[in-house]
Amino acid sequence: MEAKVKKKFSYETVExxxxxGKKEVVITDEMIRTCAGxxxxxxxxxxxxxxxxxxxxxxxxxxxDTLRVLDENYDRFGSVHAKQAWEFKxxxxxxxxxxxTVRLTEKYVKRGRGWIVMEMVAVDEDGLEICRSxxxxxxxxxxxxxx
Amino acid sequence: MTQARKDLEIGFGIxxxxxxxxxxxxxxxxxxxxxxxxxxxxxxDDQTARKAGFPRTVAQGRYPIGYLSEVMLSFFGMGWxxxxxxxxxxxxxxxxxxxxxxxxxVKDKVQEGEVxxxxxxVWLENQRGERVTVGTASGIVHDQSSGxxxx
Numbered sequence: 604m605e606a607k608v609k610k611k612f613s614y615e616t617v618e619x620x621x622x623x624g625k626k627e628v629v630i631t632d633e634m635i636r637t638c639a640g641x642x643x644x645x646x647x648x649x650x651x652x653x654x655x656x657x658x659x660x661x662x663x664x665x666x667x668d669t670l671r672v673l674d675e676n677y678d679r680f681g682s683v684h685a686k687q688a689w690e691f692k693x694x695x696x697x698x699x700x701x702x703x704t705v706r707l708t709e710k711y712v713k714r715g716r717g718w719i720v721m722e723m724v725a726v727d728e729d730g731l732e733i734c735r736s737x738x739x740x741x742x743x744x745x746x747x748x749x750x
Numbered sequence: 751m752t753q754a755r756k757d758l759e760i761g762f763g764i765x766x767x768x769x770x771x772x773x774x775x776x777x778x779x780x781x782x783x784x785x786x787x788x789x790x791x792x793x794x795d796d797q798t799a800r801k802a803g804f805p806r807t808v809a810q811g812r813y814p815i816g817y818l819s820e821v822m823l824s825f826f827g828m829g830w831x832x833x834x835x836x837x838x839x840x841x842x843x844x845x846x847x848x849x850x851x852x853x854x855x856v857k858d859k860v861q862e863g864e865v866x867x868x869x870x871x872v873w874l875e876n877q878r879g880e881r882v883t884v885g886t887a888s889g890i891v892h893d894q895s896s897g898x899x900x901x
Binding site for chain 1: 778
């Protein structure tokens, strides 16, 4: 399969309004444990059982995959996470397949620098909306991958 | 820890939660982000961080947001998973070696049909008392009679 050619990540080249892509994620035990471990959580709903019927994932678990969709489209190198909004609607249960739809919804210049806003909606295999997020980044930095 | 209740007064502060942001934890979070791989970036490498204009390595922006969500989960319980909202600005970097404290205060209570939404001001302070992340969070408290629907 031919590798997707990534676009240059600059204020001029990012296209607002387009759907960046969809990503299917199956919530595995390993994903839950790794995510919970990274934020030092041993919450029993993640590791044992929850009132929702079975284990659930930490609600912020889809942040990585959201950025990955951006990185599949653009050659991103150096951006700063500036704002984050979440709405949690339903639990992401272990074993469920969840589809993330990611869009670039806004770009603007503030204090002479470019900013982008990316929105994600996560829906599980039963059509249940799990969460949505809004991620705002400052685009440029002198060097280094930041997120 | 105090649980979210309708009768909490405006201005009530939930118990602060403190986290040490060590380089090891930042590296661990970076491995989580990069699927187990060790990478060299402004979070994991001092030289790269200095090239980018920072005095030393900085924590990933969304890493402490994960902590904040955990504190909200402890406070709201199911009303965080089904109805939680968070909106924060990362106003200053968090450096390796910093200690952050998560604080939150009830600022409003809004009736939404049969449930009450408890709204909080939330912020993360570093060890010098500087606010590094600021914003709002809210979650749902169900009336005793309405119960929760676990789907």
